[in-house]
Amino acid sequence: MVDYYEVLGVRPTASLQGIKKSFRKKVKEQHPDLRKTAEDSQRNIRLLIQAYKVLSNPESRAQYDRSHHFLRRAEERFDYREFLKNRTDDLDSQAKLIFFDLLHDRSADAAELYERLTRESGFAIEEHLDREDFMDCAYLLSEIYEERGELDRAFELLRRIAELELEKPYFKHFFYEVTRRLQSIVCLKMRGAQALDSLLGLSELSLPKRFVAALFLRAAEIYLGMNNPGYASSYLDRALALERRVAGAAKLKAKLTRFEESLSLP
Numbered sequence: 001m002v003d004y005y006e007v008l009g010v011r012p013t014a015s016l017q018g019i020k021k022s023f024r025k026k027v028k029e030q031h032p033d034l035r036k037t038a039e040d041s042q043r044n045i046r047l048l049i050q051a052y053k054v055l056s057n058p059e060s061r062a063q064y065d066r067s068h069h070f071l072r073r074a075e076e077r078f079d080y081r082e083f084l085k086n087r088t089d090d091l092d093s094q095a096k097l098i099f100f101d102l103l104h105d106r107s108a109d110a111a112e113l114y115e116r117l118t119r120e121s122g123f124a125i126e127e128h129l130d131r132e133d134f135m136d137c138a139y140l141l142s143e144i145y146e147e148r149g150e151l152d153r154a155f156e157l158l159r160r161i162a163e164l165e166l167e168k169p170y171f172k173h174f175f176y177e178v179t180r181r182l183q184s185i186v187c188l189k190m191r192g193a194q195a196l197d198s199l200l201g202l203s204e205l206s207l208p209k210r211f212v213a214a215l216f217l218r219a220a221e222i223y224l225g226m227n228n229p230g231y232a233s234s235y236l237d238r239a240l241a242l243e244r245r246v247a248g249a250a251k252l253k254a255k256l257t258r259f260e261e262s263l264s265l266p
Contacts, residue, residue, distance in 0.1 A: 002047070002051075003068075004050075004051035004054055004055055004064065005051075005055070007026075007047055007048060007051040008022045008023055008026060008048065008051050008052065008055065009022050009025075009026060010022045010055075012065065014055075015103060015104045015105045016056060016105070017102060017103045017104065017105060017140065018103040018104065019052070019055050019056055020056065021103055021136055021140075023048060023051075023052040023056075024136075024171075024174055025132075025136075026048050027045060027048055027173060028170065028171070028172050028173070028174075030044050030045050030048070080100070081097065081100055081101070081104070084096055084097035084100060085097055091117070091121075091123060091128050092128045094113065094117060094123075094128070095125050095128035095129050095137075096128075096129070097110075097113065098110045098113050098114050098125065098137065098141075099129060099133055099136075099137040101113070102137060102140040102141065103140075107140070107144050110140075110141070110144075111141065111144050111145075114141060125137065125138075126138075126160070131164065131168075131170070132170055134164075135161050135164055135165070135170055135171065138157040138158070138160060138161050139157070139158070139161060139178070141153075141157055142154040142155075142157040142158045142161075142181070145157070146181070146185065146189075151185055151189055151190055151194070152194070152198075154181075154185060155182065155185050155186065155190075155198050158178055158181055158182050158185070159182065159201070159202060159205075161178050162175075162178055162179065162182065162202075162205055162207070163205065165178065166205060166206055166207075179207060179208070179211055182202060183211060183214060183215070185198075186198045186199040186202060186215065186218065187199070187214060187215070187218040192222065192225075192226075195218065195222060196219060196222050196223075199215045199218055199219055200215075200219060202215060203215045203216065203219075209242040209243055210242070210243050210246070212242055213239045213240075213242040213243035213246040214239075214243075214246060214247075216235045216236070216238045216239035216242070217235070217236065217239040217246050217247075217248055217249060217252065219231075219235040220232045220233070220234075220235035220236040220239065220252060220256075221248075221252060223235060224252070224255065224256055224259060229256060229259055229260055229263070232252075232256055233256060236249065236252060236253060236256065
């Protein structure tokens with residue numbers, strides 16, 4: 001009998017966030033370069049996906065627990081969260097508490113502690129977690145801030161993940177989601193100077209050409225909106241140099257042409 005909790009490496013008391021995080025980590029471990037054969041990798045991934053589908057759905061998880069007689073109760077002998085919470089003078093423990101709360105459906109508590117420590121002590125959470133835990137923690141924090149509309153905070157956390165990923169892959173199959181969210185924030189949600197500063201800084205990273213082309217196109221749109229056709233034309237050209245068929249380029253070029261023509265009218 002397959003124990004799906006054991007497959008994902010979580011306890012029967014694990015939260016949905018904990019299951020998601022462990023699933024993501026386990027899939028990364030199945031990269032073909034780390035396995036004996038591709039067949040091993042494919043077989044293990046299929047089992048992970050099967051376990052994740054069951055345990056990530058509340059109804060199927062409840063049915064699975066009943067049929068397999070799992071007792072989902074909190075540990076009575078040792079309260080790890082309380083242990084971390086009481087170690088207020090140890091920033092490593094406070095960083096772990098933030099991450100723990102993010103994985104156990106206490107996102108408001110995690111964000112509150114993160115913001116207080118950052119405000120009071122110049123706390124840099126990256127210095128108090130190992131690299132992989134920081135990247136997962138930063139991703140979960142960025143989701144909170146994006147939902148709140150605090151786009152600068154979300155952007156900075158995701159950008160740092162991108163920098164670390166480019167130095168040494170960790171997110172692998174999931175890195176597309178990081179870049180997709182970055183593009184959504186800077187190209188669709190941010191406005192004006194805020195968007196411009198963020199996307200130009202992001203374009204300096206060694207990200208896929210299509211992604212950078214979309215950033216340059218958005219920069220061109222912003223500059224045109226600021227009545228600066230020179231910079232708009234320059235960034236449009238840079239976008240097309242990277243990706244000849246970047247979406248929206250033809251429409252922007254026509255708009256730029258009309259704008260320039262209007263300037264030449266007597």
